[in-house]
Amino acid sequence: MNIGRTWSAKWIWGGEEDRPRNEWRCFRKSFECPENGLKEAVLHISADSRYVLYVNGTQAGRGPVRSWPEEQSYDSYDVAHLLLPGRRNTIAVLVLHFGMSNFYYLLGQGALITELEGPSGVLLATDDSWGTSRLPGQQSSAPRMSCQQAFGEVIDARELPEHWTTDETAEGFQASGMGWEAARQVAAAGEGPWKKLVPRDIPFLTEEKVYPSAVISLCEVQPPAYAAAFDLKTIMLPESVWSANPIAYKAFLSVQVNVEKSCTFTIGFPTGAEGAVFLDGKKAVRSYGVEPERYDVFETSAGSHLVLIETESRYDHGSSWHLGFHADAPFTLSRPELASTALSGSATGTNADGNPFALIGPFATAERTQHWLDSPPLPDHPLYIQLREGVSPESLPELESWVKPLDTRLYTDQDVFGSSVWQTATRALAVPAQLQQMVVPAPEPAVLPGLAGDCEFVVDLGEQRSGYIGFELEAAAGTILDVYGIEHMEGDYRQHTYGLDNTISYICRDGRQSYLSPVRRGCRYLIVTVRQASAPVKLYEMYMNQSSYPLPQRGEFRCSDSLLNEIWQISRRTTKLCMEDTFVDCPAYEQTFWVGDARNEALVNYYVFGATDIVKRCLNLVPGSESRNPLYLDQVPSGWNSVIPNWTFFWMIACQEYVEHTDDSDYAKTIWPSVQSALEAYYEYIDDKGLLNIRSWNLLDWAPIDQPNSGVVTHQNLFFMKAMRLSAALAQRAGQSEQVSLWQERSEVLRTAINLHLWDEERQAFLDCIHEDGRRSEKFSVQTQVIACLCAVADGERKASIESHVLQPPVGWTQIGSPFMSFFYYEVLASLGRSDLLVDDIRLQYGRMLDHGATTCWEMYPSFKENRASSDMLTRSHCHAWSAAPGYFLGREILGVRPLDTGWRKVEIAPEPAGLRWASGAVPLPEQGEIKVAWSMNGDNMKLTVTAPEGIELDFKWPEGVKGSLEVKRVFLL
Incomplete structure (x- = not known):
């Protein structure tokens, strides 16, 4: 219906910048609805980069799905039921423009296109009559979430408008206390970076409000006195926003530390650092930290001290870089006087008028493209070598031309991640029963205890989740609510998301208020810290809007081994959480469509859900990378020109x-x-x-x-x-x-x-x-x-030899190191008729995950040390769909349901007991229906019952040495 439709709407934007960094911009337009209403009203919409759509204040949708700009995807919503007959109606859109490329988006320019279509034609369309305003209270300097993704958020609700999506006075562009202006047209449909508008080719994702299962800890905590996050990649090479390729650089950050009296001064790197750190030309006398964290300690006297921090990277993909300072005496920070240029100024923790840091360099930069893993190191500049050796900058007058201030948009001192990882003091407290009221919303709120320090509590969502974090609370103006999502906790151990800044910083206005983040996140636990509370904080609810691909529960599996049942369930759950608008590798760290991962994920999906639209969409996205590389990129659509x-x-x-x-x-x-x-x-x-x-x-x-x-x-x-x-x-x-x-x-x-x-x-x-x-x-x-073995390269003796190496791996050979590789291993074991070894390996490897409380499948095996990012991490991602192999193999091998012909017109039923007493389940068919299998063993006898649609040919194969009785039931398809 919408293919090839003609648009009268124009792409619009506002403000002075075409490609602002991390800008959230509001758009709105009101119109009169006929007295009798509209039986049909379809709203078509797309945006660069993402949007949230509201009709008369009701959220109507999110989008668009990821796409190449040459074929920009748009969405169509039936909104007739949201319109108010005989009244003024308002269409409002919040657009989140990234301003830089990442692993699921290529930089275009900020823009919105929207058209409302009724029975008699277009009712309204975006043009310069629409009102627009930057969203007050949203700080564009919020930290980058990861190199794969866009930004987290720092929100000052004291400036945040409450009713801009519904206020009918916006035609005068003065609604909600916002600085509304007329939007400007930037391109017609089919022009600009978006060469073609194509309709969405998969269903909309669902949203389900889910509440925590428990509040599991309460602490009084103290963060470092100062914590900040930097986008070093963009600082060093501003034009790198156009690609997601890593860069290399060599430079120094510099800051003046002014302490009131002699003290111990600590410089902390919550995400790690490898370069040298100098205070007045001296290196740290003591360093500590659990990998990758690092903390350098100095004994300082009263007065001003120059800090130099070497920032060298061989390849930086763009994640936030975190830095903190702490001392046992008061201190302030100011820009160092290293040049005659205007670098003066001071800061005590605010970047309203700048920040206290100066950049020295970069002395060398380079963009890494296809062969980034083998890229040579950058050359050393003489000045860089001297600084690294501890030479005082004041003795290097030629250094003046290398000193420059930092762009304030690339830095924030609202660093939730750094303040959560580096806690300078903690005091564990018992969790009062009253605090558990936020688990299931009750009429009375949970009142947080008043503490001298900051109040931190940890919320367990019960299992890994993916979606949008929300909360409602009552607090005094200026109270800060910091939220940090992580995937794994065990005892006192917290696995911090190094490389992922999965955080929200929310500065409260006065009174009762609510907030729902428009940024998609994945996590299981929410570490929530209340800071600077001048009055009791009442928390009414905290939740996640679980966002999922709409999937019927078609696949089933149960057997006599409860461990295998749980493993199948976590495989199914993992696959679902990693089905967004494409398959994604993980909902937390990346949310990236990795092309190779999706092949295995598609097979698992066929057996546990039976969805085909998402598979087709993924396959179709890959050739869009041909103009970037004829070999096709390994993740799409992406700004990283990488090929596997x-x-x-x-x-x-x-x-x-x-x-x-x-x-x-x-x-x-x-x-x-x-x-x-x-x-x-x-x-x-x-x-x-x-x-x-x-x-x-x-x-x-x-x-x-x-x-x-x-x-x-x-x-x-x-x-x-x-x-x-x-x-x-x-x-x-x-x-x-x-x-x-x-x-x-x-x-x-x-x-x-x-x-x-x-x-x-x-x-x-x-x-x-x-x-x-x-x-x-x-x-x-x-x-x-x-x-x-899998590719059938060998025959005869060679074939027998490599099969023996697979079945009995020689000592000293490299062993399988990831669940992804195990998928291919299981394919071979199945082809060799060794379901017993397959099931044993699943029990061993996935059982270890369950031993640590896993609710989804991990990216890596906990026993494989070479895979670990640090000595304490069992795996990086705790929800990774390339690892969901049991969801496929238990149905295919234990139930024994396998296609023998295209489209599943002929199906083999060849169950493999593998030591089990019984098993039952269902395997979805591509269009409709499923094949149900139930079998049980009594000695060497198998009782087998199969239910299948009429017209599908069934071919039965009994396990070797087993006799059986068979019952076939038929159902009719519509």
Whole structure:
């Protein structure tokens, strides 16, 4: 209906900047609704970067979904039920413009386009008659959440308007006490960065208000006297906002510390630091901290002291960098007098008129693009070397030209993360029963205890969640509510989200108030700290609007082993939490659509939910990266020009699997040209030995496989061979008969070359790689043998040998290091008929997660030390869908439900007991219905009951050595 629609609306914006950093901008327009109302009213909307839509004050939607700017997605809402007949109605939109590229957005410019369509045509459309205003109280200097994402938030509710979405006086642009102005038109539809507007191709996400399960701790805490967060990447290279590529730099931050008396002065780095730190030219006499945190301690006398902090990075992707100061005596900060330029000024914790820091440098900068992992270090400038050696800046007059102030938008001293990680004092308190009232909203609020210090309490949401944090409270003006979401706690241990600033800082106005964040987050626990409260704080509710892809509960699995049942449930929950407008790797750290991850996630989804729209959408997004790199990017749509060849090969495989799953030959015809283009691009990297030899991020597993970023990597060659073979089958479905034989032949040629050059006779195994200089890898890994089996590269004795290495891994070989790699391992075990080993490994690896209270699947295995970001972290992400393999394999192997024909017209039922007494469940079919299986064992006898739709051919296969009785029930599809 909306494809190719003609827009009368214009893209609009306000203010003086086209691409402001982290600006939240309000738009609104009112109109008269007929006395009889409107039976039909559809509102079409898109924005750069994200929007929240309100109709007469009611939230009507969020969007848009991620897309390439060449095909900007728009949403359409039926809003007739929200309109007020015979009255003035208001359409209001809050637009969050990022102002920089990240892993799910490419920088365009701030803009909104909206059109309300009624039965007789367009009722209103965005143009210069709309009112606009920056949202008062939102601080654009709020910290960057992570390199993959946009921004957290610092909100001063004393300035925040309460009724701007409903106030009918806005036509005069003076509503709600805001500085309204007329919007300006920036482009017509189809112009500007957004070359084409295309309708949303998946359902809207749901929102469900969920409350905490408990308040689990209460403490009186003290933060450092000063804490700040910096965007060093943009400070060092302002033009880096146009890409999400990492950069390298060498520079110093400088600040003057003015202490009233002799004291111990500590400089803290809550997210870690590697560079040198000097106070009056002297390095710290004592440092401490649990990795990656670092704290440098100085003994200082009364007076002013110059602090220099080396900020060197080989690759900085853009996460917030945190810095704090604390002392046992009062102190202030001021800008150092290092140059005759206007750098004077002071600060005691406010950046209203600037900040106390000066930048010295950068002495060198470089953007890292495709081969960032192998990038050489930056050259050292003589002045930089002298400063690093402790030479006083005052003795370097030529340094003056290198000194400059920091852009205040790239710095904030409202640093919730730093103040939560670095607590200079804590006192644990018993949690009063009355405080638990916030778990289920009650008529009476929970009153927080009055403390001399700050009051911190921790809220458990009961399980990992993904959505929008909200709260309602009563407080005095100026009270600060800091909220910090984390994924894991165990005893007294808190796993801080290093690399993710998952925080909100909310400065209260006076009285009762509520707030719902428009920023999507993932977490399980909320660390909430109330600061500077001059009167008792009454908390009425704290919650999360759980936002999910709309999914019916179609897949089921239960068996006689309660551990496997719980593992299946956390696999299902993980998959759901990682289904947003695409599959995402995790809802907390990244919210990024990693192309390779999505192949495995799609298979799990087929078995636990049966959704196909989201899979198709993910597959379609990948070719949009071709203009950035013909090999296709590994995460899309993204400003990071990064390629993992295996991720593109997984995409090719997933295209074929989708067509086979849905029996959609039309889709094969649509996607084939893009698959062919990528195949041809990669085939250009076949060397004179007939092997894929490419310089890129040659990743498969986090484990220390010998997988260099240049040369011949065996697992990569194997997957390219398989991708070509399956792409030939895709070409067949697409009616491209001449391409079928071409890619079959090329696959076989590569198969021959792999066997000729990558086989090791002594070990009777495939080596990991051949380095760029011709050295054959001395390492051998289980991973390479698993992929060799999976891709069917070997026959006869070689095949038997690599299978034996998979079933009994040799001592000293690199072992599997991630649940992602285990997915391929389980595929091989299933093909070898070893469901017993598959189930045992699931029990072992996922059972360890459950031992630590997991409610979702982890990114890494807790037993694999090489994967850990620090000695205390069991894993980075505690909710990562590339790890949800049990959701697929328990249904496919234990229930034994497998397709034998395209579109599931013919299905094999081949249950595998694997030592279980009974199992039951359901596997969704692509369109409608499901296949239900229930079996139980009595000795060597199996009783099997299967319920399936009429018209689906069933092929039964009994486990080896088992006799059985079978009952088949049929249902009819509508």
